[in-house]
Amino acid sequence: MIKYAIRRTLLAIPVLFGISLVTFWILQLAPGGPEARFAQNTRVTPEQIAEFRARWGLDQPIPVQYCRWLGFCNPEVSGTVLGVFPSPLALIGPNAPWPNFLPTAISGADNGVFHGDLGFSIQNGQPVTDVIGERIGPTIILAGTAWILWLICAFLLGVLAAVKRYSVFDTGFTIATYIGYAMPTFLLGLLLIFLFTQPPLKLFPVGGMWDVRTIPSFGTDAYWQMLAQQPLKVLGDLAQHLVLPVITLMVVNVAGDSRFIRASMLDALDQDFIKTAKAKGVSDRGVTYHHALRNALLPAITNIGLEIPFLFAGAIVTETIFSWPGMGRLSIEATRNFDYPILMGVLVVTAIITVGANILADIAYAVVDPRVKYD
């Protein structure tokens, strides 16, 4: 089991490298770039731009830039092999014999992803890790709330529909899930905004995460102080802002998941051991909720693990519609501004979460189902 987990993690490393390589190349081919902001400024001379590029290493070949971005190469060493690849000398960190990618305490290097440095935003020069750190909290609050609520709803609906198969409830459930599944998130978001934020039914705010008139910005010291002093007011306001985006995120996923759970529950109810249990005189309730449900949960667990990354992708549009200050909106802003250090950072963080969730789903499956034997 542990051997399997280790092998699975090791196999993920080349995939993560591949992802970073692909995204780095895609973004290098992109128009714009760090010096694009000088294009409109007539007082900046071409020499100054060249100096800027040299200072930030933008004049280096792409493999060298990639190597430095990862943290394998020492940015102080600038030789190349064949004019394209970083010279082997660059792999050695400031503390001479140690390779550059080792932790700062050993190698003395502090550049690149390996040392937790994702570069600087082109837009405002802030470190990417700071920007992402600011934005990841709101996304976790939104996506986490939606995720927990949708799992509960999906389980209740799916199991009920399976138990009451072919009933009116089941038919209504099937129709509703088909429609919910076909509903694009942005359309649902627009619909909710139109229905619940306009005069006749002005129940919820149109967007944002807090009421800017009464509550300081999320993440600032003033916000935490206010949370400590008036927790009810702050949390109530947060809940009010959460309702519409959470519903938007939930509907599509509840539709997909509950159908999946209904199907696996029906499968489980059809097994021979259910008939055996019934023949032995176990009550209907006991058979359904003890024997069948436990077996129906097994395939659902893998499915749930694989969905975690979609929380972030699905959050892109939800956060944009409801101006939620999270990672999704950050990535849209960064795309619009061609701010590719931020895009790289977002993609790397998302890819790590995705790959990690896949591994966890596989391992959880093996832990929960004793019949599954790996290696």
Place this chain on the structure above:
Amino acid sequence: MATLQPSIEELTPAPAPGTADYEVSLVSLNQWQLAWRRFRKHRMAMIGTGLFFAIILISFVGPFIVPYDPLSISTPIKGCGSGCPPSFAPGNFHPFGTTGGLQRDIFALVINGGRLSLLIGVGASMISAVIGAVVGGVAGYFGSWWDGILMRICDVLLSLPLLFVILVVANFIGQGKGDWYTVLLVFALLGWAGLARLVRSVFLSLRGETFVDAARAVGVPSRRIIFKHILPNAISPIIVATTLSIAAVIVGEAFVSYLGFGVNPLTPTWGNVLSNAQNYLSQGNWWWAFFPGLFIVVTVLAVNFMGDGLRDALDPRSRL
């Protein structure tokens, strides 16, 4: 001269007309006919197929019939002068109403937008089906390092938030003013990984079968074994996955265009019409967003029903 061998008719007595045996011996169906028979019994799938083709028909024929050009500004109603309403509700000469501001006919926008949305959906799905089938086939048939490299590429594509990558690439290529075929190609070139995995798994399970060994033994070239001998066995999962991917691409295109990174906002697609409508929603003209949205939802529903029906129909074990 009489033949030495008795004919089939002589050996098997003709069953009496009208009995069960008689009918069975008459009807022999190939697997496509059987699948069609199962598909026909799937009521929702038939309704979905009908709706889908109706929407295609409206989108491709409609623009020639509807008197409004989606991009031209319709003549304002005479006599209202400066007191004209900001937009007209459905009714009168505009079945879906008009947009605010330039008073464009929403029906014309929706059917013209549908043409591009459907083209992108169907076109991108088909191209990525071909790429996925070839990649999956090569990886599954040759194995070893072909398999290793191609499947790692698939892993990379599947581990990225695909819609986001599409959005970034579409933005870099089209700068938010892309042509529809650029968006189509971006979807096609990035969306084949799931299907490639599916096809590969079929190839892995069939690669060792006797009929493949036999074909190889008599000298059939690899290309022919892949495409003529093994690939037909994967045809039903490919058809189902491609059908369902049409729905996904239509929603994806609407999503990308809605955020302003897809097809040039001046060209009507469902996503673009919705995107324009969003800013004016607070004025109460719900019809502007409602009708393109309705068309997206109905199309996706229809395609999903069709895909479900195909899945059941093409499964030789299903007893429908």
